[in-house]
């Protein structure tokens with residue numbers, strides 16, 4: 324997995340965009356009981372950006388996403404979305420505001436069909452026509468899902484489930500999409516495909532916060548990145564710069 | 580299984596009228612079991628909690644029904660009898676729904692992320708508390724519900740009697756069951772329940788208010804127990820503080836038999852147990868008799884669990900549920 328990429332990568336990700344921040348996380352501390360998982364995380368995602376969150380296992384990437392979407396409330400610090408404070412907002416309200424997630428481990432509803440899962444993604448919406456339109460759009464992005472409309476999600480392959488989880492998040496018509504390791508456990512061909520689709524979604528104007536083990540792929544597609552280590556952010560820079568950063572290359576891009 | 584049906588057939592040939600009558604007794608008992616069994620299965624489906632207190636909510640439903648019925652002065656000749664019974668039914672449903680929702684909010688919600696055993700023990704505790712409430716409220720003896728059920732025959736043909744009381748039981752239970760199925764399968768709230776049952780966190784990030792959905796589930800379960808409470812007292816005319824344990828056990832068994840978490844399964848399990856009980860206690864030719872009912876019911880349960888652990892209609896899920 325060594326990188327020979329010195330020149331500009333595919334797509335954007337060169338210049339740091341100067342749009343305003345959609346998501347502002349300020350110094351959050353999140354706990355699991357007495358375990359201090361996040362020790363002061365601050366980050367932001369600006370309109371139209373893909374931001375990636377890198378870090379070793381247990382660094383706190385998933386916890387950061389769970390703090391943002393309301394599943395694990397931070398004990399201190401603040402989270403703002405589109406300028407409004409959502410630190411204390413319950414999870415089911417946050418998705419209404421426009422943050423959707425494809426969670427770690429996909430977390431589909433195993434005994435519902437693909438279509439039902441996608442419908443669940445649009446649970447908080449009332450615009451029937453729009454939902455139908457988005458469903459078609461998801462099937463357009465993932466033709467594989469269209470072939471499996473009536474299959475129970477629990478019986479699909481890992482890759483198919485991952486597509487379904489992303490599709491389900493899109494059904495919320497989010498302004499910000501949180502993706503937790505969308506390429507985990509997928510064959511290389513699927514990984515490529517997933518990243519392409521992430522890019523497509525982003526081009527349609529959705530800001531993306533992407534957690535990835537596959538740092539190289541993530542940095543190739545992201546505008547900026549943060550590196551987490553045991554609950555703290557130790558590095559933050561443009562994706563370009565991170566890719567050439569010595570520490571990052573050593574730790575995450577498998578170079579010695 | 581085959582032997583059972585042969586035995587049933589022989590009974591039917593020997594005493595066709597009796598066998599048919601016994602069938603209707605089983606059916607109406609099964610209806611009451613079904614209403615209570617659904618409460619176990621609904622709550623288990625969403626929280627994986629065996630709500631031991633559920634049978635006692637049913638018992639309180641009976642007591643509430645008795646109290647209201649007495650204060651209304653229900654009597655068999657009253658022209659307003661059936662409208663009043665419906666009012667008692669609704670009040671009992673509302674009261675039990677409220678009781679069950681409160682139990683969840685007070686006793687189970689704070690333990691949502693605690694180890695499985697904690698809410699289970701709490702449920703047993705709540706069961707004892709409710710039983711004591713019943714004991715203190717109505718005393719240790721049977722309390723009589725006004726005998727208003729008509730026992731005359733609606734249909735009588737060649738010794739087969741379909742009595743009014745059975746018909747009334749069915750005509751209250753069946754619509755309630757259909758309404759419930761509609762609610763869970765077709766409505767938005769039902770969708771939220773099914774999703775929450777499968778994955779709470781995932782449901783929350785879909786925009787489902789998980790707490791409210793769980794409250795709603797307990798509300799429905801309590802409402803069904805309230806309906807069962809009235810029907811039981813209407814049918815058997817007695818209420819006692821410990822009836823919840825007895826019937827709760829049968830209903831829970833029915834839920835497991837049908838596949839816990841599965842709604843049609845709970846109804847099927849309840850009808851099966853109701854019928855087996857009635858056949859066992861009511862038939863003439865080589866029926867083991869009522870002393871054996873519990874043993875038979877639980878033997879069947881054990882056999883089912885050995886050969887089909889997911890129950891009659893339960894799905895084989897990866898989690899083993």
Ligand SMILES: Nc1ncnc2c1ncn2[C@@H]1O[C@H](COP(=O)(O)OP(=O)(O)OP(=O)(O)O)[C@@H](O)[C@H]1O
Nearest residue numbers: 355358360378379380381382383384385386387427
């Ligand atoms: N439910 C939990 N209870 C207790 N501790 C937890 C829980 N979930 C996570 N942790 C701890 O919090 C820390 C951060 O975990 P987190 O899941 O956020 O890591 P991660 O960066 O997503 O790791 P991975 O790459 O393995 O997914 C870890 O030390 C982990 O052990």
Ligand SMILES: [Mg+2]
Nearest residue numbers: 384385386427
């Ligand atoms: Mg993680």
